[in-house]
Amino acid sequence: MPALASTTVFVTEGMIEAWLRLSATRLRERSRELTELDQAIGDGDHGINVDRGFTAVAAMLDGRSADPAAPAPDVAGTLKQTAQTLIRTVGGASGPLYGTFFLKASASLAGSPQPTLGDLIAALDAGAAGVATIGGGQPGDKTMLDALTPALSAARERLTSGAVDQVLAVAADAAEAGAAATIPMQARKGRASYLGERSIGHQDPGATSSAILLRALADSFQG
């Protein structure tokens, strides 16, 4: 993809589908790693949970495209179906949280039939805000917000100056750095908070899966 100034680039439904499918593949590949992170400071199911959820998302996309009667999907609609699928199949904390993330992102795009990359970043920002609202957390609590929040603000900063791939690459980089930065944190939200000081020294599984989602976003839009 040529290095266009990213604010003017349109995000198609096909690009979102590609992102979701690549996310499903990556989460499956790294499911065991995520579960092991969750064994250390949680209950050892995070990789299983997100793998189950995104496998269902991929199946939902397959089912939809195999159905000749299905209406042509748009970005907001796909994000909403993703949210519903995650809420229905994941459970645990990450089900409602990722569900809310995609639901709020979808709502933010409801009025944009042809969203730009800027709209998408704003939508994901709304998604992260939704996570913060229902979960009551904020960056520094050792949760997925520690990957999402820095990623989206890095993207926002790059938006006017950078090309699409740069914008999403800095977001993915920031998400990965944010996930790594959870290691020294003491958890204040989610199951890891029960551990108190013993949560220090381990990377948060949800922040890690969020970084995987953002890297998949960058890679799929670039590809």
Added chain:
Amino acid sequence: MPALASTTVFVTEGMIEAWLRLSATRLRERSRELTELDQAIGDGDHGINVDRGFTAVAAMLDGRSADPAAPAPDVAGTLKQTAQTLIRTVGGASGPLYGTFFLKASASLAGSPQPTLGDLIAALDAGAAGVATIGGGQPGDKTMLDALTPALSAARERLTSGAVDQVLAVAADAAEAGAAATIPMQARKGRASYLGERSIGHQDPGATSSAILLRALADSFQG
């Protein structure tokens, strides 16, 4: 002890006590080994059982001798108290079986205030017969009878010709050989019989504890 022809040698109560105490020591030392044999073809308690029983016998002897009011014990009385102690403290199969062994031996000596070694061998023979009666077993069934029966017939054969220590040494040798000979046998009595062919290849724990008793008899009378 000089090498007297053994039929004419008297067996004192003190000799029986020495035997019982040495048995208690030996069974304690070899308790784990007996338990491991029982783990292979039984339920893993034989060493624990006989150790508990003979520890109680030793305690009974101690208690008796510490009691100034206790009547002077005789051989038959000590064997009977041993039987009662074992029946009360061992449980399992070996409790009633060894209990019967000592009870029947005691009964056989009831009319002999000054038993000879020959009387003792005959008494132990009666004990083994008691084991066969209540247990319904016979030599070859892979039980304690495979040590007791050959030991007592070897002793009987040596009685008229041999010295005390020889008589009891051949008995102990025969008991140990008998215990070893249980290895290739398929069990027909006791818990090991549940195993069918899988009982083959293991030495019977009860035969082993019987051999320990007979070796203790030889060693204590010699000493």
Added chain:
Amino acid sequence: MKKLINRVDDVVPESLEGVGLAHPDLVKIDLEHKVVLRVGGPRQGKVGLVSGGGSGHEPLHGGFVGLGMLDAACAGNVFTSPTPDQMEFATRAVDGGAGVLHIVKNYTGDVLNFQMAADLVNGDVEVASVVTNDDVAVQDSLYTAGRRGVGATVLVEKIAGAKAEEGATLDGVRATAEKVNANARSMGMALTSCIVPAAGTPTFQLGDDEIEIGIGIHGEPGRRREKLVPVDEIAATLVEPIVDDLALSQGDDVLAFVNSMGGTPLIELYIAFRSVASLLADRGISISRSLVGPYITSLEMAGFSVTLLRLDDELKRLWDAPVHTPALRWGA
């Protein structure tokens, strides 16, 4: 991993099917939603009780569906909260017009999913909820997820169930449930880890002489790791913070619940009960009701937890009221 299962993915549905086959007089299973329903429901005019949570804690919750306890239980995947659609289905299924109480253990996932479910039935079914949070191993704080819900959940389900059976209103049942939760505290420990079937490996590793104090019911690490000590000492470590937090004192009357984490056999559990009883006797606290057994477990984990509930006459009456479920039965 050695388990009595067919396929990892079938663990929860097949176990639910087994419950249905073993107790057809008490429960029916909706396999699509993985919900255990009391037979003969919904009961007109009776407040419905719905609970649920991750699987792996059996008999909680499905084993407590029946007369005098729950009307429905939603089963999630192992150690994973069920989803809002399951809870929505259960809530609608048990509503007899008097409203439905959600009994929720305080975990982020359970709380969020039950909240979403309540939103989904909003306007159709009146829903109240009680969140159990009795685990004193966790520091309570506004700035964290707070204490976990553990053993008290069983007692809430029994006692609120009896209250609902008496014909109380939704508010009344909720108030009783909250009273139980407010008067109960728990703490647990583990001798061994558990193995989440889909993970296939132990959630944590303990040395041959190590125990985990303050364990939760998902194999999540506890307060600290210690050397194995006699159970009298372990029991003291668990009982003291409970007694302190409940401010129990001489003359108080409690229900003592000594719970197996799943792999601990009764012979040991009763030794632990003896330790607990003697610690309470030392403090002049009397045990007038007791419950000993595996009621809220963590798969095959070995270990136990202690829950104490301060009793009054109402709680005793409701505890003693008839109950007939797969896992708890008396008076009926």
Added chain:
Amino acid sequence: MKKLINRVDDVVPESLEGVGLAHPDLVKIDLEHKVVLRVGGPRQGKVGLVSGGGSGHEPLHGGFVGLGMLDAACAGNVFTSPTPDQMEFATRAVDGGAGVLHIVKNYTGDVLNFQMAADLVNGDVEVASVVTNDDVAVQDSLYTAGRRGVGATVLVEKIAGAKAEEGATLDGVRATAEKVNANARSMGMALTSCIVPAAGTPTFQLGDDEIEIGIGIHGEPGRRREKLVPVDEIAATLVEPIVDDLALSQGDDVLAFVNSMGGTPLIELYIAFRSVASLLADRGISISRSLVGPYITSLEMAGFSVTLLRLDDELKRLWDAPVHTPALRWGA
């Protein structure tokens, strides 16, 4: 060895004490004789039921003392038959003039010790005995110790207990007990070994993918060692010899008892129950009563056993009769 105990030597007495402390309304403990006694005994005119055996099988037997089941249970050391003096004490303590039934599992030690006890009370108390021998994993033969007594023992205690409660004579109670034993067969398997506290090490070693088929309740080796397979297949291996030996056929009605060996949690046990139910359904055999849980265990051993009892109207009535013991309770 990690266990919730204080000292190895105190395991049995402290566990008994715990039972007494947890269930003072049902049982009292004679610690000197290690006997669990039903409160309010002896009952004049009622046949007394005494059982007992090695410890480590809890709740068997002490957990089954109470209304409609046992009058006394003698606890031996772990996996070691109790001694005649314990049984003599229990027999005398429960005799209400109508005689006493000894319920004995078929192990050489149990049989011999109960026989000695019967001899000790001869002339004072009329004693009858029933020897349970339901384990089809063991070949029955006159020339061996015969089959082991396992799961049927629980059913005998329940059903003979109900018969005695109805006021039947000693002969009548004995006949009912024998009828249950004659119509019941069992088989078990293990995923892991157990550890006898005094031994301190596992009784046997199983590989990470191995199971023991035909295990007894003392960790004694079974029929054969196999690779772990899905529980549907394991259940078939256990159910087939039972169905054959009982000659069960289409239209028969059974009680299906799926028992945890101690360390197997309910989530797995219900999957096993489902397997058993589907195997029986395939053969047209209907399950009209069921029992699922840890009732005759082997310390912390993981595994399960299946017991099937062919039912008729009398057995159903007696099974359904009220029972109130620490481990089994309904109708009272």
